[in-house]
Amino acid sequence: MKLRGLRLDSHTSRPLERPIRVVPPPATLVLALDQGSGADALPMVRPGEAVRVGSAVAAASGAAAAVHSPVSGIVREIAARPTSRGASRCIVIDNDGRDDPMATAAPIDWRAMDGSALIECIAAAGTAGLGGAAFPTATKLALARAAGAELLLLNGAECEPWICCDAALMRERAADVVLGAQVMLAAAGAQRCVVAIEDDKPEAIAAVEAAVRAATDARIEVRVLPALFPLGAEGPLVAAVTGREVPHDGWPPQVGVVCQNVGTAAAVARLVQDDRPVMSRVLTVTGSGVQQPANVEACIGTPVGQLVAACGGYTGECARRIAGGSLTGRSIEGDDVPVTKGMNCVLLASDADLPSRGPARPCIRCGDCAAVCPAGLLPQQLHVAARSDDSAALARFGLSACIECGCCDYVCPSAIPLTARFRAARERQHLADLERRRAIEARARYERHQRRLAEQAEAERQAFDTARRRARGADPGDR
C-alpha cells in the first residue's frame, strides 16, 4: 500500500528547547475511570478511604487498565467531572502531601520471569498505551504472545503537529525505552524490535541509537521513517515498517506485529526498575496560548490549569484548549480537565495557530482527499454515501477502514467537515447495528417464549390425558 498523508509543519521547536520539567503533584487529583480508551475501570475505593502512593484505586476492566493513586491522601468522592472525553466518572483524591508509599521500591527481576508472569506484572501496574489510545498494554502483549507475533514495533513516529512528548522522552530517557523494549520482547515472546522514528527528530534518533548500542542488543534496531502524518497511526505504521497490512477486521498480531508506544516502553522500564505502577506521564504543553511551551512530567489526575501554571501561565492569546494535537485532538473546556494516561498534549491555541475553515461548499469531487487518505479510501464517495445514509455504499467504500485522521478535511477546498460526518455515520451505523441485534434477540426471546408456552400447554394436556386415563383405568366401573 502506498504511504499517503500530509507533510505538515510540526510546531515542536519551542517545547523541545527545554528539558522535561516535573510538575509537582496538585492538592486535589482527579483520576478519570476512563483514562482515554473509552472504557471505565472499576473503582475499588470508597469516599473517605485513605490511599497511599501506588495504591490501586480502580481495577482493570475490558479496554480499561487499572488506575493507581500517584499521591497519598483521602478519597473525597467518586463523581462525574469534566474530562477530555466529556463528563465522566472520576475518583477525586485530596493529597495529604506526605507521599506515603505502598512499599519500598525494589527492582523486579524480570529476566528470571516468564512471559505470562511479566504480562501479569504489567497489567497490575496499570500500564496503558501512552501514545494516546490508553489501551491496556498487557492485553496487547497477551494477544501477541498467543498469536506468536515476531516483531515488537515501538512507535516513536509522533507524526501529529504540536505533539513532541515522545521526542523529548526519547532524547532524555532513551535507555528506559530500550530497557522497556527488552522487557516487552520477553513478555510478548517476540524475536525482534523496531523503534520507528520520523526523520524530523534527529536528536531522538541519535539518542535511541546510542542507547541500543549501549545495551548491545542485536534484536533492537532503529528505523527512520519519513515525516508524514498520520504515519504514527497503527495501521499506516505497520504498513510502513513491514509492508504488511493489518486485516480490516483483525489485530496487528495477526500479521506478526505488536505495536507499543515508546512512552509505554519507558513506563515498563520504570516498573521493572522501581516497581512503580503508571502514575505519571510526559506530555507536551504548547501553543501560542502558553508562556513557555514545554514537555512536562505530571501525575495522572493533575488539572490542566496546573500544567499551564508550571509553564509560566497563559499569554492571553489562548482561544481554544485541545487535548491532543490539532488534527485528532479533542476540544476541552476550562482548567479542571485532568491529565489521563491517554493525554499526550495540551494545545493552548491562539486563533492564528489554528486558521479556521470557511463555510462548507458543495463537493466538487476534486479527489484531493483520496490523494492523502492513508487508508486508501475515496472520501468524496463516502461523503455522498454518508449524506444519503446509504449503508450499502458506506460499506462498499470502506467506512470501517477510516481512522479519522482528518487528512481529508485538511485538504478539502470546499471546507467540508468530512471526518465529523464519517464519525457521525459510523455512530449511526453502530446504533442501527445495536438496534438490529436487539430486534433479533427480542424476536428469538419471543419465539422461545411461544415455544415454551406451547410445550407447557402440550405437557398440561398430556398430564390431563394421563390423569384421565389413569382415572379411567383405576375405576373402570365408572363407565
Next chain:
Amino acid sequence: MDPGPAQPPYVVAGFSVPRVMFQVLVALVPVLAVQIHLFGMSPLLLVAVAALVAVACEALALHLRHRSVRPCLRDGSVLVTAALLALAVPPTLPLWQLALGVAVAVLLAKHAYGGLGQNPFNPAMVGYAVLLVSFPLEMTRWPAPGGDWDAMTGATALDTLRNGLRQSYTMQEIQAGPAFGHVGAMGGEWINLAALVGGVYLLARRIVRWHIPVAMLAGIAVPAALFHMFDPGAHASASFHLAAGATMLGAFFIATDPVSAATSDRGRLVYGAGIGLLTWIIRTWGGFPDGVAFAVLIMNLAVPLIDRYTVPRIYGHAGQ
C-alpha cells in the same frame, strides 16, 4: 448541518474552491492571448459577454433556487464555464448565439441538476454541443489567422482533412492547403501550445492531477500513431491530432472538470483514455469539426459505471 470546529480536525490547509477556479482562469490567459494575437479583439469580447451572461444566469438560478446568491457566485466556477465555452467557439460566432450557449450551460446543464458539484455533464460542453447542432454553419467557420476575417472564414484543418480524404485527395495535397500549419492546424497549433502551457501551470500548481490529461492525450495519440503507421495516406499523424482542434484545451481544462469526471485515480485514467479515443474516432469517421465535446459528454455518461469498477483497494482489505 455543519458541526464546525467543535470536532477535530481543528486545522485546515486553507485551500478553497474560489482559489482553484481563479488558478484555472489564470491558466487560460495564454490561450486568450494567442487567440487575440491571431484573431484580433473579438475573442476578448466573446469572453466578456460569456462571463456577463454566465454571472447573470447563475444569479438568476440561485435566486430561483432560494440560495444565497453572493457566496455561491463568489466560488468562480461559473466564470470558468463561461471562459471555456467562449474560447472553444469560433471568434466569429454571433454574440447572441454565444449567450444562448452560456445560458444553456449554466441554467440547464448546471443548475437544473442542483448547481455546483451536482452536474453529471460538463456544462461548457453541453453549451458547445447545443450550439454546434443548432448553428452548424457559424460553429464550423473559423477565420484565417491574421487576415480580414469577414472575408476569409473557412473550414478548420480537421474538417478539410476529413473532406479531402473522402474526395480521395492525398495527404500531401490536403496538408498543403491554407488551413494547415507546421504540425497541426494553422493558428490552431499555437492555441494548442498555449493551452499546453496553461495546463502545465495547472499541473505544477497541483490544481489538476496528471491522470486525465495524460490518459486523454495518449487516447488520441496511440490510435492515431498506429493508423498513421499502417496507412499514412489516409490517416493524419499523432502530432497533427495533438496540435489540432481543441486537443490541449480539452485535455487540461475540459476533461479535467472534476465534478463530471471519474473520481479515483484509476477511474480517471480510464475516463481520460476514453475521451481521447472517442475524440480520435469522431474526428476520423464522424461528421463534426472536432470530437472533444461529444467525447467528453459520452464519457460523462460512463462515469457512474467507471466509478463503480475502479474503487481503489482499501487498507486491510485483501484484493478486490
